[in-house]
Amino acid sequence: MHPGVLHRRFLNDLSSSLFSFVLPLLPTNEELHVKEEVRGLIEKLIKTIEPSARLLSFGSSCNSFGLRNSDMDLVVLIDDSEANIEPSHFVAMIADLLERETNFDVKPLPKARIPILKLNLKASTALPFGIACDIGIENRLAIENTRLLLTYATIDPARVRTLVLFLKVWAKRRRINSPYRGTLSSYGFTLMVLYYLVHVKQPPVLPNLQRIAPLRPMTEDQYTLEGKNVYFFDDVETLRNEWSSINFESVGELLIDFFRYFSHDFQFNNSVLSLRAGQLTKESKGWVNDIDVGGVNEMARDRNRLCIEDPFETTYNVARTVTKDGLYTIRGEFMRATRILTQRPDRAVLALAELCR
Ligand code: CTP
Ligand code: MG
Structure with missing residues (x-):
């Protein structure tokens, strides 16, 4: 059979296996x-x-x-x-x-x-x-960022929820979801997936909700909370009617490309992932980690290895818990995942089982 046909078949198989994988893991x-x-x-x-x-x-x-x-x-x-x-x-x-x-x-x-x-x-x-x-x-900002995540999920639940849920399970099974032990919170992984769907994928799978103008003009105090701009477009009905992505990639394709992007393309050393504004530089945010600040600040230096800007509290690096070793492990896991999925094993279910071992 033509390799292109085989590849297509694997991708279809991967997408349906992803749905069946996450389904029994949902809360009853x-x-x-x-x-x-x-x-x-x-x-x-x-x-x-x-x-x-x-x-x-x-x-x-x-x-x-x-x-x-x-x-x-x-x-x-x-x-x-x-x-x-x-x-x-x-x-x-x-x-x-x-x-x-x-x-x-x-x-x-x-x-x-x-x-x-x-x-x-x-x-x-x-x-x-x-x-x-x-x-x-x-902690009122947490309520708002929860609503932001929920709104993103609502736009394209089949792809967005499946990707995020799978990533969360994978990260837990591979033990890279422990902020107290130098790796990344679920919130951080979720922001990475959304960033990828809004800013990396072309054409994008999701719109940037923080950049869509409100239906009616709003006053500053309507969108300000604790001094932060917490505005995002949250009219789900309008989004359902008016946003339709022209990206038709399957969940399987998106997952492989997500792992590939974070294995090879994202510049961890000098870039910041911002769901609000796209890719930013560590320098522009003052989140540098390569300057020698001396022994006392050894911990502070380790703070900006991986930089993920919080959508509302923009001075807060959600990934500040990720240490040098933690980032090394996470990147290694992205590479391992890419390898497993692109070596194109016959059966997608087996590939997913191997991935989450
Ligand atoms: N949160 C935050 N800053 C962080 C981590 C978490 O503001 N660095 C807030 C966010 O509102 C997030 C919530 O705490 O939605 C829960 O975070 P987390 O437990 O990491 O994510 P969950 O989606 O609850 O994932 P899990 O199912 O693993 O608990
Ligand atoms: Mg939680």
Whole structure:
């Protein structure tokens, strides 16, 4: 058979294998239901301390990139501006309350840079793996970036969700998804995929939502939150009717090209990935890492090995946790993935299994 035909067949096979791969890894309705109940219960308790408080989910429980048994990210928002609540104090109060009223395993971290509370609900029949959950205070930007990710997913769910979910599983199985151990958060990997679909792929698979003008003019305070411009085009109905990508590549093709791009083309040494603005230089952001700043700043130097600009908090490098070794490992994994997928094994399912081993 002609090699082109064989290649086409492998790509089709790869796309359908990717769909079947992620499908059983999605959370069950029961899991979603229990999580929502837990959120409601905790919210009710928190309201006994501060009636104007609300407890919202963010991260993978509501950006459509959630996997089965993933952690729950929650944030307390206090609507009463007169309430005058100090986050670390509030964390300690919630911890006391939950310790008294629930059988969660409670661990407050009031002194962390952003005070949070860690909770663990033990395994039960409804929740064979229990629930791990982080509660933060007043982190409103996280709610907005969650909404941005969700809106991107909604534009082209079949391709965007499949790619991101697969990448997340792959990164977890290959152990390169541990910000505490020098590699990258799920949020970071998700931004990499979106960056690739908006700025690298030509024609693009996704529009740049932060650059589409609003339907009606907006005032500065309508799109400003904590001093940051959090505007993005979020009218899903209009996007569905008016955006249609002329890129018809399959998920399989996009995945191979994603790995290839980050193995060979992206200039990790001097570039910054910005979903908002495309490729930027480390120099223009002041995120340099090659200057010799001396022993004390050894840690600071390691901070900008991989640079991913947060979509709203543009002075924040989402990948600051990635060390020199971490980046070396991540790039090695991109190369390994490219190798496995381009050696064109007969069966795509086997290639995916090998990829995630
Ligand atoms: N977040 C952030 N900055 C980071 C990491 C995370 O602002 N450096 C916020 C984002 O709002 C993100 C949320 O925390 O959506 C959750 O991040 P993370 O746990 O990395 O992603 P999830 O999508 O929740 O993935 P997982 O299923 O692995 O938990
Ligand atoms: Mg999470």
